[in-house]
Amino acid sequence: MHMKDGPEITVISVCVGEEHWTGYLELYYQKEVADLARLNHENTRKLLGYCIDSSLFTRMLVFEYVSNGTLYEHLHYKEGCHLSWSRRMNIIVGVAKSLRYLHTEIEPPFTISELNSSAVYLTEDFSPSLFDFESWKMIVTRLESSAHSINL
Known part of the structure; x- marks a missing residue:
């Protein structure tokens, strides 16, 4: 999706x-918005609004x-065809820099609930960008379970 006269979102x-x-x-949700809004690092997803x-x-x-897409997609579905060793090393270094930022450079520290290859998104130049999608899966799971208990 594109914002009018703005970036793709x-x-x-x-x-x-x-x-x-x-x-x-x-x-x-409000805590998640506040936490995401304070993140400002080249290797984390930027919350625009x-x-x-x-x-x-x-x-x-x-x-x-x-x-x-995600690192997972490149490793498992795209046969790693675009991931030379130098790209892989750049991804590793970018993830490490992001984790250092999240855990030691902001107060309070920000944690990724489940760091795996699905949480590592790759930019056009294959730089890593971390995002904790697991927290949103938790919201959907809670909603589904509450809807199911109401329908019983």
Whole structure:
């Protein structure tokens, strides 16, 4: 998606019935927005904005688009064809720099709940950009389980 006269973006959206959105999930969403907004490193996904819409009950996060998919995709589906040893080393060094930043250079430290090749996004020049998608999977899982318990 492109913003009008702006960069290409990625939007992560959770659209649910308001009855399934708990106070805990709202606090978790607000904490996640605050945590992501303070990240400012070349190897982390940059939060550009967020949306809280009560009329359609939507929660969204807007990030810079990262064009080359995940490291996981390159290792397992694209046969690693574009990942020379020098590219692999640049990815490793970029991930290490990002982790140093997240764990020692910001206060309080920011942790990635599950660091794996799916959390490493690759830019056009194959620079790594970390993003913790697992926290959003947790929100969806909680929503699905609460919807399921209501439907029983």
